Amino acid sequence: MKSTKESSKVIDVAIKALERGQLVFMATETVYIAAVDATNENAVKKLIAFKNRPFGKPFSVGVTDIKMAEKYVILNETARNLYKRFLPGPVTIISTGKHNLAKGVEAENGTLGIRIPDYHFFQEVCKKLDKPITATSANASYQKRPYKLADILDNISEKQKKLVDLMIDAGELPHNEPSTVIDTTLDDQPVILRQGEIKLKKKNEVLSRSEENTQNIAKELWQKYDSFVGKRAIIFALEGKMGVGKTQFVKGLAKAMGIKEEVTSPSYDLLNSYDLLTHIDTWRMLNPNKELEDIGMKDLIHDKSVLAIEWADRTVTEIRKYSEEAIIIWIKIKYPSDNSAQANENYRLISWGNI
Amino acid sequence: MLILAIDTSCDETAVAINSNIQILSSAVWSQSTLHASFGGVLPSLAQRQHQARIDWIVNKALVNCKLKIENCDCIAVTIGPGLAIALEVGINKAKELAVKYKKPLIPVNHVEAHLLSPLAVPRSRILDLRSMKFPCFGLILSGGTTVLCLVKAIGDYEILAETADDALGEALDKAARLVGLGYPGGAILEKFAKTGDPKKYRLPLPLQNDVIKNRFSYSGLKTAFVRLFETIKKPTKQDIADLAASFQSTAFDHILKVLEFQIINSSFLTHNLLFGGGVANNIELKKRLRKLCKKYGIKLLVPYTKKLNGDNAAMIGVCAYLKYKNSNLKDFFDYNSVDRNPKLKI
Numbered sequence: 001m002k003s004t005k006e007s008s009k010v011i012d013v014a015i016k017a018l019e020r021g022q023l024v025f026m027a028t029e030t031v032y033i034a035a036v037d038a039t040n041e042n043a044v045k046k047l048i049a050f051k052n053r054p055f056g057k058p059f060s061v062g063v064t065d066i067k068m069a070e071k072y073v074i075l076n077e078t079a080r081n082l083y084k085r086f087l088p089g090p091v092t093i094i095s096t097g098k099h100n101l102a103k104g105v106e107a108e109n110g111t112l113g114i115r116i117p118d119y120h121f122f123q124e125v126c127k128k129l130d131k132p133i134t135a136t137s138a139n140a141s142y143q144k145r146p147y148k149l150a151d152i153l154d155n156i157s158e159k160q161k162k163l164v165d166l167m168i169d170a171g172e173l174p175h176n177e178p179s180t181v182i183d184t185t186l187d188d189q190p191v192i193l194r195q196g197e198i199k200l201k202k203k204n205e206v207l208s209r210s211e212e213n214t215q216n217i218a219k220e221l222w223q224k225y226d227s228f229v230g231k232r233a234i235i236f237a238l239e240g241k242m243g244v245g246k247t248q249f250v251k252g253l254a255k256a257m258g259i260k261e262e263v264t265s266p267s268y269d270l271l272n273s274y275d276l277l278t279h280i281d282t283w284r285m286l287n288p289n290k291e292l293e294d295i296g297m298k299d300l301i302h303d304k305s306v307l308a309i310e311w312a313d314r315t316v317t318e319i320r321k322y323s324e325e326a327i328i329i330w331i332k333i334k335y336p337s338d339n340s341a342q343a344n345e346n347y348r349l350i351s352w353g354n355i
Numbered sequence: 356m357l358i359l360a361i362d363t364s365c366d367e368t369a370v371a372i373n374s375n376i377q378i379l380s381s382a383v384w385s386q387s388t389l390h391a392s393f394g395g396v397l398p399s400l401a402q403r404q405h406q407a408r409i410d411w412i413v414n415k416a417l418v419n420c421k422l423k424i425e426n427c428d429c430i431a432v433t434i435g436p437g438l439a440i441a442l443e444v445g446i447n448k449a450k451e452l453a454v455k456y457k458k459p460l461i462p463v464n465h466v467e468a469h470l471l472s473p474l475a476v477p478r479s480r481i482l483d484l485r486s487m488k489f490p491c492f493g494l495i496l497s498g499g500t501t502v503l504c505l506v507k508a509i510g511d512y513e514i515l516a517e518t519a520d521d522a523l524g525e526a527l528d529k530a531a532r533l534v535g536l537g538y539p540g541g542a543i544l545e546k547f548a549k550t551g552d553p554k555k556y557r558l559p560l561p562l563q564n565d566v567i568k569n570r571f572s573y574s575g576l577k578t579a580f581v582r583l584f585e586t587i588k589k590p591t592k593q594d595i596a597d598l599a600a601s602f603q604s605t606a607f608d609h610i611l612k613v614l615e616f617q618i619i620n621s622s623f624l625t626h627n628l629l630f631g632g633g634v635a636n637n638i639e640l641k642k643r644l645r646k647l648c649k650k651y652g653i654k655l656l657v658p659y660t661k662k663l664n665g666d667n668a669a670m671i672g673v674c675a676y677l678k679y680k681n682s683n684l685k686d687f688f689d690y691n692s693v694d695r696n697p698k699l700k701i
Contacts, residue, residue, distance in 0.1 A: 269436070
């Protein structure tokens with residue numbers, strides 16, 4: 001593995017490496033990425049081996065501009081608007097792919113996530129190479145975000161290190177959030193799969209007037225995500241004080257999913273499963289992040305389960321580990337403040353986002 | 356029949372040796388009792404701990420009654436309900452022992468075992484089961500279960516009411532933790548309640564508009580309690596006692612109202628009420644149940660020792676015996692058919 005300092009002089013070194021199908025670590029405005037030529041089958045195989053993840057998990061790719069993007073994806077109006085508004089910048093936009101990249105880059109359903117990093121070195125390399133570059137973060141799956149090369153090297157095996165051909169060191173990057181991932185393939189309404197620094201303005205907050213209302217809100221929210229069933233794991237991460245109705249929300253979710261059984265509190269058993277849905281409660285856990293891991297999070301995510309996790313604010317670290325693979329919807333339920341217009345003992349404010 | 360019984364359905368790792376319904380020894384490794392002296396620490400997820408403790412507990416149960424596995428006629432194990440990965444530890448151990456010592460393996464339902472736990476007897480006594488008349492009522496109240504059923508015969512149950520959300524034990528623990536009494540705080544809540552005024556605070560009786568009382572619910576009461584507690588600035592010790600008494604009293608009223616409705620409307624003449632589960636430790640509740648039962652000529656039967664209320668394996672052995680005493684043990688050698696069932700119902 002070669003290592004060199006980032007400068008305009010090494011642009012050609014990077015290009016040469018990528019042309020040879022090598023795996024290169026380089027910086028972007030968010031995190032270090034594991035870059036390979038996205039059109040080169042062998043290079044992508046190497047990347048899959050490095051990331052240690054099963055074939056069929058998609059990789060986002062970086063391009064230089066919307067024109068280059070259009071060679072690889074079909075842009076609908078929503079996507080165009082988002083490109084105009086946010087790119088270059090820390091946003092990954094998922095569109096329907098044109099199936100002309102190396103196998104394993106596009107998702108199984110033929111979609112592809114594209115971003116245009118707002119980072120000079122990357123732009124130069126990509127422009128001269130004139131090919132899309134994989135822009136997945138340079139950490140192995142489930143490890144912490146790579147803001148400096150040492151972060152990565154500390155967390156990968158010798159075997160993985162051997163797969164890396166070149167590292168371009170830009171020092172420690174500012175700790176920016178990873179890119180916001182927005183799916184535009186479903187309909188005209190973009191769905192945020194992962195919330196990064198860029199936040200869509202519209203605030204998702206509704207007033208629930210009763211337990212039944214809370215259940216119905218859950219049902220409506222489920223409609224937004226049920227098309228992902230079987231494609232990705234979906235996590236409903238619930239926050240809110242004791243008694244606000246977190247279990248009520250899950251009852252609504254279960255009904256929307258067609259589950260006939262009565263959903264009861266999993267506080268005592270920690271985990272209840274109902275067909276597709278796994279209902280978890282961390283309230284009783286002593287070491288919540290660790291115990292959530294022990295209870296089998298990895299397998300549940302791998303099986304593309306639907307999870308509803310109560311007291312999710314106690315297990316943010318463990319849940320965030322899966323931000324690449326799972327769709328995570330954070331749901332906050334609170335009592336309206338006593339002096340607000342919505343003050344009523346049965347009323348609740350329910351907000352959600354993919355933060 | 357000598358039975359070695361194992362239960363790892365949730366937090367406790369438990370093994371017991373029974374002779375029929377007589378308990379010869381019962382070993383329980385419980386996180387909650389260990390930690391209670393530290394002001395209540397949350398129990399940690401059980402799988403690794405079960406794994407680490409199971410052999411030691413098996414050995415302890417055997418040593419306590421000076422028996423060997425070879426002496427036992429069969430092995431009984433909890434297959435549910437409970438946490439899958441925890442159940443698995445007990446089931447795997449039971450299978451391992453069954454294979455090694457060529458013993459029949461009997462699967463047991465943890466909730467059914469709680470239900471039948473009042474029928475257990477200590478080493479020194481023999482209960483004549485012929486005095487036990489069916490049908491009778493069964494009430495199981497614990498951290499994870501809130502069920503009222505009709506026991507038509509052992510193994511033949513009809514659910515009359517169960518919880519739509521929180522279990523009673525869970526609600527008591529949550530109320531206790533909310534007012535600062537730690538976890539698991541149900542027992543401490545009871546202590547505070549003793550010196551409190553149960554009429555000090557008015558809390559809503561759950562599901563009081565149900566004309567047909569065939570379910571329980573504690574989430575609404577819990578919410579009302581949270582809201583009530585928020586209005587009390589700097590609660591004194593007496594406030595906590597009054598809150599504890601009010602909460603407990605309302606929570607128990609709900610159980611009694613549903614039970615009384617079911618007694619009055621039952622088409623059977625019942626003589627007994629079997630009461631098991633961790634909440635059976637609560638003296639106030641037992642007193643109130645006894646009073647209600649007396650009114651209808653029903654006898655309240657609770658386990659002879661508090662140790663049978665919380666999770667334990669002795670009740671697993673009792674259940675295995677009562678259910679299968681007339682079966683042929685040769686039918687229990689299909690080990691592969693014994694599998695965990697986290698959501699098993701009675």
